[in-house]
Amino acid sequence: MGNPRQLRSITGAALLTKFAVSRGMTMPAVLQHTGIAEGQLQDPSAEITLDQEITLIRNIVTETGHEPGLGLMAGLLCHPPSLGVLGFAVMSSSTLRHALEIVVRYADLLFTATHFALEDHDDELWLVRDHDAVPNDLKQFLAERDFAALPTIQHDLFPVRVPTLRFEIAGKPHPVYEMFGALFGTDNIIFNAPQSIVVWHSSALDVPLPQANPATAQFYEQQCAELIQRRHKRNGLSGRVRELLIRHRGVTAQTRVAADLGVSVRTLRRRLADEGITFRELNNETMGMLAEELLLAGLTVEQTADRLGYGSASAFTSAFRSWKGQSPGLFARANRGRAAEWA
Structure with missing residues (x-):
């Protein structure tokens, strides 16, 4: 984990x-x-x-x-649009293999609490799930959910079930797990395996996707990379400040954040400077991220401005243009419109 x-x-x-x-x-x-x-x-x-x-x-x-099969039922609720920008990158991928590569590359944006790896073995492609760091009391539920979500998402992308050579799971057999056979299209299920893997013929995932769009896929992949970078690069005090800015959900005074942290504004400024960033830069970065996600979620410019605490849509538009180099309306039309195709 x-x-x-x-x-x-x-x-x-x-x-x-x-x-x-x-x-x-x-x-x-x-x-x-x-x-x-x-x-x-x-x-x-x-x-x-x-x-x-x-x-x-x-x-x-x-x-x-700890009801067996509960995670399996939860996994059936996982569809690409629920994955945010990662879901849109997946849906515009060129092939199923490309979609799977994106999922593995940006797994930190998934609902999963573990890690996956893709491995080529001659004419086989293995999706390997690493469960070692998952808490023991949650292993069963999380494995069920992850593996039920996989074919659910695949079917949304391409409505024909891609045959699976075999499915190995590091867990005990149970009658409810017969459903895995139906989900993966295979009777070759191995329980109590040393690791959990799904195995396909390498060529089986070279299926062109009907909604493939290279430009759109590239755009959303870049969004995924930037989102991961934003989430991972803030540690120490700057990470705590960012969490507070997100919690307050809008324009927030430096004095309020300093009070929440129990320090003076002067101390806050000095300690942020030690981490190579200013409060203004951190606030702009966080607000820009929130604005993008609200616009992609379907909110209008006016609604987004109100949600983030701006006095007017024009003030928000001016701020957004300084962050992103374009107006929020243009950003929304160029990107939310694409997202709507899969809504």
Whole structure:
């Protein structure tokens, strides 16, 4: 498992919460001890830490008595649009193999709490799942969800099931896992394997996708790379400041952030300078990221300006142009329009 304080999109937690409530859990029970506010679940640009999401998953698994197959059902709810910019990069990929390569390359943007690798073995392509760092009490649920989501997403991209040579899973057999055979299109399922892998003929994934668009794929891949960079490069005090800026969800005074941290404004400035950044730069970076994600999620320029605390759409437009070199309206038309094709 990654860094517990690693930032990630709230969409995975929101999907799981919706699933758990549909199974009879109450919202307070799902969110207890997570530090996640119910309102955050409705905000596609919100971010939480990996540790918060793990706590939420443990609440669900514990409440349901570690029910076999529960993660499998949760995985069936995972569709490309729920993956944000990563989903749009996947949907505009040239082939299924290209889509899978993007998923593995930008796995930090997935709902998964583990890591995957693609390996070529002669005429076979292996997708290997590393589960060693996953908490033992969550291994079953997370494996079920990850592997159920994979064919669900594949079917959304290309509605013909791609045959699987074999599916090996590092887990015990159970009657409910017969569903994996239907999902992957194979009867060759091996349980209690040393590692979990899905194996295809190398050529099986060279299937052209109907919505392939090289320019769009390149754009969203770049968005994925920039989002990962933003999430990973902020550590120390600057990381804590960024989390507070996201939590406040809008234009925030430096004095308020300093008060939240229990330091003076002067100390805040000095310590940020030691990390090579100013409060203004950090605020602009965070606001620009939030603005992009709100616009991609479908909010209008006016709604985005209001959500981020600007007094007018024109003030927000001026700020956005200084961050991105173009107006938010132009950004939204050029990019949200593409996203709408898959909505």
